[in-house]
Amino acid sequence: MYQLESLRQTYGNRAVLDIPTMQVRESEILALVGPSGAGKSTLLRLLNFLETPTSGMIRFAGQTINGAAPLAVRRQVTTVFQRPVLRRASVRANIAYGLGLRGLPADGRVDAMLEEVGLTGLAKQGAHTLSGGEMQRVALARALVIEPRVLLLDEPTANLDPYNVGLIEEIIRRQNQERGTTIVIVTHNVFQAKRLAHRVGLLLAGNLIELADTATFFNTPADARTAAFVRGEMVY
Numbered sequence: 001m002y003q004l005e006s007l008r009q010t011y012g013n014r015a016v017l018d019i020p021t022m023q024v025r026e027s028e029i030l031a032l033v034g035p036s037g038a039g040k041s042t043l044l045r046l047l048n049f050l051e052t053p054t055s056g057m058i059r060f061a062g063q064t065i066n067g068a069a070p071l072a073v074r075r076q077v078t079t080v081f082q083r084p085v086l087r088r089a090s091v092r093a094n095i096a097y098g099l100g101l102r103g104l105p106a107d108g109r110v111d112a113m114l115e116e117v118g119l120t121g122l123a124k125q126g127a128h129t130l131s132g133g134e135m136q137r138v139a140l141a142r143a144l145v146i147e148p149r150v151l152l153l154d155e156p157t158a159n160l161d162p163y164n165v166g167l168i169e170e171i172i173r174r175q176n177q178e179r180g181t182t183i184v185i186v187t188h189n190v191f192q193a194k195r196l197a198h199r200v201g202l203l204l205a206g207n208l209i210e211l212a213d214t215a216t217f218f219n220t221p222a223d224a225r226t227a228a229f230v231r232g233e234m235v236y
């Protein structure tokens with residue numbers, strides 16, 4: 001889905017991301033783990049074409065993206081952040097919003113999405129009155145209703161209760177299995193990476209230390225820093 005080459009992002013004169021080569025495979029769930037400040041969110045912003053890299057190349061679905069990505073490319077990718085910004089409107093209106101922007105009919109899609117995230121009973125309620133976990137499910141529904149090819153998740157379950165974490169993980173899994181959506185999830189929780197991901201990557205200080213199949217990453221990592229991170233020995 002993505003091919004990154006010599007990708008660097010610099011803020012001022014500080015390099016916060018430096019990735020010689022990396023791929024995101026079509027229809028995989030890729031988890032990115034690493035301490036705070038490692039560059040995980042910066043990488044997601046680049047994958048969502050919200051920023052252009054200082055140098056290097058991003059190829060998306062075979063198309064080299066130089067500078068600002070075309071709208072047709074940007075519309076295939078969407079991000080859900082840790083703290084969703086919802087409109088002061090009903091749950092239903094929030095989910096329908098992106099469809100309206102794209103000139104697509106809301107018709108049955110919003111109802112199907114409400115059902116999928118378990119919010120049918122709250123459709124008419126104001127989104128700002130919901131619990132954190134319910135809000136995050138609205139944000140996911142709003143992202144998924146437009147049927148993105150790529151879903152980027154930046155710590156989507158941080159600070160949520162276990163019940164909502166479970167629901168959200170199930171939504172993510174189903175979206176990947178049933179629609180083949182390519183998913184990149186940044187998570188602080190290595191157990192979540194283990195539960196969800198096909199492959200896991202460790203970022204440290206802007207460097208991609210190791211990217212491997214989940215079993216390899218956890219059981220027989222190639223890098224000592226991955227082993228330390230997985231054992232919870234890395235202090236951050």
Ligand SMILES: Nc1ncnc2c1ncn2[C@@H]1O[C@H](COP(=O)(O)OP(=O)(O)O)[C@@H](O)[C@H]1O
Nearest residue numbers: 011012016034035036037038039040041042043
């Ligand atoms: N817009 C910005 N301007 C300057 N520095 C930034 C900006 N965004 C992120 N950084 C810095 O880049 C580094 C990586 O940040 P970030 O990608 O948010 O890390 P993570 O998501 O892994 O915690 C941090 O040191 C952060 O302070």
Ligand SMILES: [Mg+2]
Nearest residue numbers: 040041042154
């Ligand atoms: Mg971050």
